[in-house]
Amino acid sequence: MQTDSHVEQTHLSANTSANRIVIFGASGDLTRRKLIPALYHLFNHGMLPDNFSIIGVGRTELSNDSFRQHLQQSLPAEPRDQATVSSFCHHVFYLTANPSEAAQLAPLAAGHAQQDSKYPGGNTLYYLATPPALYAPIAQSLFSLGLNRQENNWSRLVVEKPFGHNLASARQLDRELHACFNEKQIYRIDHYLGKETVQNLLVLRFANTIFEPLWNCSMVDFIEITAAESLGVEKRGAFYERTGAVRDMLQNHLLQVLAMVAMEQPATISADVLRDQAVQIMRLFRPLTDEDVRNHLILGQYLASNVRGENLVAYREESGVSAESRTETYVALKMYIDSARWQGVPIYLRTGKRLPTRATEVVLHFKKTLHPSFTGVAPANKLIIRIQPDEGILVSFGLKRPGSGFQVQDVAMDFHYSDLSGAVMPDAYERLLLDALNGDSTLFARSDEVETCWSFIQPILDYLQDPAHTLYGYAAGTWGPQEADQLLATDGHAWRFPCKNLTSTQYCEL
Ligand SMILES: NC(=O)c1ccc[n+]([C@@H]2O[C@H](COP(=O)([O-])OP(=O)(O)OC[C@H]3O[C@@H](n4cnc5c(N)ncnc54)[C@H](OP(=O)(O)O)[C@@H]3O)[C@@H](O)[C@H]2O)c1
Numbered sequence: 001m002q003t004d005s006h007v008e009q010t011h012l013s014a015n016t017s018a019n020r021i022v023i024f025g026a027s028g029d030l031t032r033r034k035l036i037p038a039l040y041h042l043f044n045h046g047m048l049p050d051n052f053s054i055i056g057v058g059r060t061e062l063s064n065d066s067f068r069q070h071l072q073q074s075l076p077a078e079p080r081d082q083a084t085v086s087s088f089c090h091h092v093f094y095l096t097a098n099p100s101e102a103a104q105l106a107p108l109a110a111g112h113a114q115q116d117s118k119y120p121g122g123n124t125l126y127y128l129a130t131p132p133a134l135y136a137p138i139a140q141s142l143f144s145l146g147l148n149r150q151e152n153n154w155s156r157l158v159v160e161k162p163f164g165h166n167l168a169s170a171r172q173l174d175r176e177l178h179a180c181f182n183e184k185q186i187y188r189i190d191h192y193l194g195k196e197t198v199q200n201l202l203v204l205r206f207a208n209t210i211f212e213p214l215w216n217c218s219m220v221d222f223i224e225i226t227a228a229e230s231l232g233v234e235k236r237g238a239f240y241e242r243t244g245a246v247r248d249m250l251q252n253h254l255l256q257v258l259a260m261v262a263m264e265q266p267a268t269i270s271a272d273v274l275r276d277q278a279v280q281i282m283r284l285f286r287p288l289t290d291e292d293v294r295n296h297l298i299l300g301q302y303l304a305s306n307v308r309g310e311n312l313v314a315y316r317e318e319s320g321v322s323a324e325s326r327t328e329t330y331v332a333l334k335m336y337i338d339s340a341r342w343q344g345v346p347i348y349l350r351t352g353k354r355l356p357t358r359a360t361e362v363v364l365h366f367k368k369t370l371h372p373s374f375t376g377v378a379p380a381n382k383l384i385i386r387i388q389p390d391e392g393i394l395v396s397f398g399l400k401r402p403g404s405g406f407q408v409q410d411v412a413m414d415f416h417y418s419d420l421s422g423a424v425m426p427d428a429y430e431r432l433l434l435d436a437l438n439g440d441s442t443l444f445a446r447s448d449e450v451e452t453c454w455s456f457i458q459p460i461l462d463y464l465q466d467p468a469h470t471l472y473g474y475a476a477g478t479w480g481p482q483e484a485d486q487l488l489a490t491d492g493h494a495w496r497f498p499c500k501n502l503t504s505t506q507y508c509e510l
Pocket of ligand 1: 024025026029031058061099129130131132134160370389465
């Protein structure tokens with residue numbers, strides 16, 4: 001295990017040495033769609049230092065020029081300033097190598113050494129944008145070349161999701177990574193934590209005085225977190241077959257967002273304090289019993305449908321997917337947190353592909369009024385935190401309908417981030433890449449958080465192993481299986497539909 005080092009605190013802006021960003025899996029989808037555009041935006045906004053270089057590594061044979069041309073296609077078409085693009089490309093290089101074979105990375109080490117002789121103390125961010133099976137072998141390659149070492153510099157490893165396939169494999173991966181890099185050098189990406197509105201949860205709760213007194217079981221009736229995607233699995237069918245909605249979304253993003261919603265007040269907004277609070281609340285997630293899994297978990301898979309004239313294929317017809325697949329593309333779960341603050345408050349989480357819209361939001365449903373004149377007529381208040389798209393906050397409450405009597409009408413105060421003049425909402429990857437370069441791990445998952453989340457969902461993973469587990473079909477373009485509506489209806493609750501013009505229409509069991 002490597003020892004911790006003070007250089008973790010080195011701030012990028014104060015650094016005059018070479019800064020290298022090495023991307024493994026540089027020919028892949030994530031690099032093209034997310035990493036390169038994010039780095040380009042940072043460059044365009046003057047947030048990368050002059051002497052940085054981006055080195056793509058992959059087995060695909062590419063020259064520097066052909067890699068530069070390949071990545072230019074992923075840059076925004078509009079507005080396009082060719083001079084800026086060319087200037088950005090000057091910082092980009094490519095190494096053809098199989099990264100799990102250390103010898104093939106020798107030119108990388110030689111390049112670093114050459115740079116460091118010119119600009120001593122070069123720092124390097126290694127980004128693992130490869131299939132997960134390569135995370136440990138690449139870390140081992142870097143270790144064997146001494147590229148993990150930090151002396152007068154820093155060396156960090158950014159690890160993409162999924163981090164493991166279950167608790168045992170996450171622990172195994174941690175052991176393998178920790179044999180090469182220390183925990184402070186490892187940055188586990190959960191791109192939901194890079195979203196401005198997720199971070200805003202902390203500001204909303206702790207920089208204001210009006211919300212926190214309401215943030216507890218006396219006032220909150222139930223909590224709902226929805227992460228809906230309108231797309232199907234696109235070209236990633238083979239990957240999704242092995243993953244499914246529970247591992248892809250529930251274990252990481254939804255539970256991380258829930259921790260931000262439910263955590264106790266941190267003493268400071270700093271990496272370890274925040275992550276201590278997150279893990280503390282995660283440890284209070286009430287363990288799921290077999291009965292909970294049978295009764296409070298709804299799994300679904302999308303079926304073919306025609307939405308507004310467009311034929312959408314069933315999951316089982318997607319490329320790379322088995323015609324008999326039982327992989328879930330939808331999951332809804334009811335759970336509880338055994339803390340004094342959240343005692344007895346049901347928490348409903350749901351996520352799915354091919355739902356009617358793309359929307360991620362947290363909804364706090366407040367208790368209904370007990371005033372005898374308004375019980376049964378005044379709608380419950382809601383606080384809605386929209387995470388994506390159209391980031392913002394909406395508070396709904398009752399007002400007197402103008403005219404005689406005391407009719408109550410539901411109205412909303414709706415704040416959109418886009419209304420903030422001059423506000424630029426950075427993409428989550430931009431924010432996280434910059435944080436990793438700056439050594440700020442606040443928005444990255446720590447190993448104990450990841451393991452606690454895997455432990456929590458292990459009963460679901462065990463259930464998924466059972467070939468007879470219940471999986472409901474839902475028509476693409478609907479809000480998932482009807483049983484997910486029932487899950488709430490039996491408690492007298494209902495999901496909020498972020499898009500009102502479409503509701504569930506077809507249901508069946510697979
Ligand atoms: N794509 C997304 O939207 C997305 C979102 C969130 C997380 N992630 C995660 O990010 C990582 C990368 O995703 P991706 O979609 O970019 O993956 P990908 O396109 O499947 O793979 C990335 C690159 O890895 C290299 N690679 C594949 N198999 C290899 C092997 N056996 N040995 C050595 N290199 C191999 C390939 O490059 P060469 O053939 O040139 O070596 C490939 O272009 C994955 O862990 C994924 O789970 C992706």
